[in-house]
Amino acid sequence: MADAPAGLSTAYRGMVRASVATALAYRGRVAIWILTSLFPLIMMVVWLNVVAEQGPAIGFGRTEFISYYVAAALVFQVTQSYLTWIWDDDLRSGAMSFRLLKPVGVYHQFLAQDLGMRLVTLAVLLPVVAVAALVSDDVRYPVGPAELVLVGVALVLAFLLACTMSMAFALIGFWSTQCANLYSLWWGAGAFLSGWIAPLEVLPGPLRTAATVLPFRSTVGFPIELLLGRLDGAAIALGFGVTLAWLAAFGMVYRIGWPVAVRRYQAVGG
Amino acid sequence: MMSGRYGRLLSIFWRNSVATELEYRVNFVANVALSVFWLVWAAAGVSVYFRFADEVAGWTYAELLVVVGLFFAVNGLRQALITPNLSRMTEYIRQGTLDFLLTKPIDAQFIVSLRHIGVYNWLDPVLGVALAAVGVAAAGRGVTPAAVGAFAVLLVAGVLLMYALALTLMSSAVWTVSSDGMDDVLQGVVEVARLPVQMYRGVLQTVLTVGAPVAFLTTFPAEALLGRADGRLLLIAPSVAVVAVVAASSFWRLALRSYAGASS
Numbered sequence: 111m112a113d114a115p116a117g118l119s120t121a122y123r124g125m126v127r128a129s130v131a132t133a134l135a136y137r138g139r140v141a142i143w144i145l146t147s148l149f150p151l152i153m154m155v156v157w158l159n160v161v162a163e164q165g166p167a168i169g170f171g172r173t174e175f176i177s178y179y180v181a182a183a184l185v186f187q188v189t190q191s192y193l194t195w196i197w198d199d200d201l202r203s204g205a206m207s208f209r210l211l212k213p214v215g216v217y218h219q220f221l222a223q224d225l226g227m228r229l230v231t232l233a234v235l236l237p238v239v240a241v242a243a244l245v246s247d248d249v250r251y252p253v254g255p256a257e258l259v260l261v262g263v264a265l266v267l268a269f270l271l272a273c274t275m276s277m278a279f280a281l282i283g284f285w286s287t288q289c290a291n292l293y294s295l296w297w298g299a300g301a302f303l304s305g306w307i308a309p310l311e312v313l314p315g316p317l318r319t320a321a322t323v324l325p326f327r328s329t330v331g332f333p334i335e336l337l338l339g340r341l342d343g344a345a346i347a348l349g350f351g352v353t354l355a356w357l358a359a360f361g362m363v364y365r366i367g368w369p370v371a372v373r374r375y376q377a378v379g380g
Numbered sequence: 381m382m383s384g385r386y387g388r389l390l391s392i393f394w395r396n397s398v399a400t401e402l403e404y405r406v407n408f409v410a411n412v413a414l415s416v417f418w419l420v421w422a423a424a425g426v427s428v429y430f431r432f433a434d435e436v437a438g439w440t441y442a443e444l445l446v447v448v449g450l451f452f453a454v455n456g457l458r459q460a461l462i463t464p465n466l467s468r469m470t471e472y473i474r475q476g477t478l479d480f481l482l483t484k485p486i487d488a489q490f491i492v493s494l495r496h497i498g499v500y501n502w503l504d505p506v507l508g509v510a511l512a513a514v515g516v517a518a519a520g521r522g523v524t525p526a527a528v529g530a531f532a533v534l535l536v537a538g539v540l541l542m543y544a545l546a547l548t549l550m551s552s553a554v555w556t557v558s559s560d561g562m563d564d565v566l567q568g569v570v571e572v573a574r575l576p577v578q579m580y581r582g583v584l585q586t587v588l589t590v591g592a593p594v595a596f597l598t599t600f601p602a603e604a605l606l607g608r609a610d611g612r613l614l615l616i617a618p619s620v621a622v623v624a625v626v627a628a629s630s631f632w633r634l635a636l637r638s639y640a641g642a643s644s
Contacts, residue, residue: 148571155579156429159437167432291410298421308428 121214122222129226147183153307154179168312174338176248178309181334184239186306187231188265189272189329193220194293197280206375217364221273228269252339260346264333264353271357272329278363284371300324305331311340325360328353386490394497397464401499411500415456419507422448422574437578442518444576446605449511450535450598451574456504457539458570462546464496466566469550469559478554479641489632493547516605523605530604530614537617538601541593544624545569551628551635573597596620 157175160167170178197220200206209216242249253261276293283289301307303317304326310318321327332349335341341349402408426448430441439447472478472492482488516523546566553559569592572580577588577595588594596617603609 148568152571152574153425156426156436156575158581159579160429160433163436164433287404287406288410291407291414294414295417298417301421302424307425312428312431314431 118214118218122218125214125219125222126226126229129223130230132226147186150179150182150186150306157308170309170312173248173250175309177243177250177338178334180239180242180249181251181337182306182330184235185265185268185330185333187235188228189268191224191272191276193224193273193276194280194283195290196220197277198283198290201283201375210372210375217277217368220277221270224273225269251337253337257336257339261333261336264328264336264350267350267353267357268329268333271325271353271360274357274360274364275325275329278360278367281364281367281371284374300326303327304329305334310335322348323352325352325356328356386486389486389490390494393495397497398499408499412503415501415503415507419452419504419511422452423511437576439576439578440519442515442520443602443606445515445518446512446602447515447576447598448574449508449513449515450602451508451570452511453505453508454538454542454573454597455567455570456501456508458542458546458566459501459504460498461494462542462566463563464498465493466546466550466559466563468496469553469562470557473553473557476641478639482636488636489547489629493543493550512602512605519606521607524607527605527607530609531601533614534596534601534604534609534617537621538593538597540621541596541624542566542570544621544628545593547625547628548631551632554635554639569594570597573599576602593620593624 154175157167157170157179158172161170161172161175166174197206200209206216209219212219239249243251279293279296280289282292286292302313303310303321303324305321310321310327310331313321321331328349332353336346336349423445426444427441429436434440436444469492472481478492481491484491549562549566550559553562572588572592573594576599577585578599580588600609600613600617604613
């Protein structure tokens with residue numbers, strides 16, 4: 111993380127381009143990856159039954175639920191981070207040794223690699239969602255250009271937070287073989303507080319309160335709530351504040367943890 | 381005679397797989413803990429709807445737990461029996477391992493589709509059926525031996541259909557020279573079975589019942605356990621399953637006939 115800014119941006123351009131090329135070479139993979147965002151749509155299907163049978167649930171009707179989960183499928187592609195698993199694999203296989211030899215920090219290598227994949231997926235998904243929002247009455251995002259910029263910023267921060275959080279977790283891998291499993295537990299518990307299972311507004315009060323201050327909402331629910339125009343000025347400021355605070359916190363953990371962790375690294379296969 | 385030989389082979393293969401994976405003992409224990417965690421996760425996840433309704437599309441929370449449990453069981457079987465073999469197809473075809481497997485004095489379909497077993501999810505089917513049992517008890521309905529029998533028949537038919545689908549995917553890998561992502565397709569199908577088909581409305585419900593085997597995987601066995609399955613299914617489901625396995629098997633042989641080998 112200590113590279114000169116100019117050199118780093120050149121390196122990023124190269125690494126992201128390489129990663130985009132890899133993603134394009136495995137187009138089938140990307141299509142399948144998109145298919146894995148089935149889960150939110152399945153959760154949505156049940157809500158549509160509830161709404162049809164009982165009427166709207168706490169301000170969420172048919173349109174709101176559909177818009178929410180379609181956005182969730184999109185946001186998931188930006189913020190679901192597999193870096194802990196990739197990192198764990200690299201530690202076991204010894205691929206980490208090669209990464210350490212490169213002139214760019216490992217953090218940046220992973221970030222750039224991830225970014226390339228996201229760009230390809232978004233290039234496919236964004237137009238689909240945009241067209242859906244234009245032609246369908248059930249996909250509605252009542253926001254203007256200014257709010258869309260905020261959504262964009264929130265998404266970039268969400269991506270950075272998700273990557274930084276999973277890499278901070280990945281450092282555990284230098285001590286324990288269970289780091290990917292621990293991250294699964296962390297993510298799984300967080301799924302209830304992030305807005306992944308259901309919009310936070312329909313959850314019980316205590317969960318909602320906890321979700322406001324924990325990092326998970328920043329990676330799923332917050333950008334979606336912005337996009338649905340459900341937040342007032344104070345809530346928006348709070349959301350960005352919490353996101354930035356956690357980004358700083360996990361960044362700090364990584365910065366402090368990395369030099370200690372890498373000293374424990376014993377190359378496999380050397 | 382023949383089946384005895386295959387049974388013995390299977391026990392050797394699987395013992396070998398288990399022994400390999402048991403080398404990582406901590407991982408093994410950790411995966412049991414994770415299985416329990418994800419089961420609770422799945423059961424808790426579908427509870428949020430019932431803050432707003434007592435019944436969704438004719439299913440109460442307790443009844444829905446039966447389906448979620450069976451989803452967990454079937455998904456565990458997929459990960460244990462199908463994923464390890466399906467994911468090896470790319471390697472088999474690219475590296476010519478398939479040439480080598482074809483020369484063995486046993487059926488190629490048998491060795492390609494059943495050689496490996498994953499042990500990390502071995503507990504999932506047990507846990508899933510246990511959750512289904514909890515759901516039945518919570519639904520407050522008694523269980524008759526006839527219901528359990530019907531359930532067993534329908535569940536086996538569902539699993540056979542899943543196997544047929546997997547075998548079809550494996551066969552197509554002979555032409556596409558890659559099985560990458562095929563397990564994700566199968567996972568997608570199973571994922572949809574997380575819910576009873578009644579939750580899907582209109583055309584989609586028909587497609588999932590008639591077109592894809594989704595209803596057979598979890599909805600039908602769950603209904604049998606809850607004592608409300610359509611009796612005709614006991615005839616239809618096994619027939620469909622047998623036809624599907626036979627068809628998939630023919631498709632596999634057709635694929636092999638066009639297989640040119642990797643070493644030539």
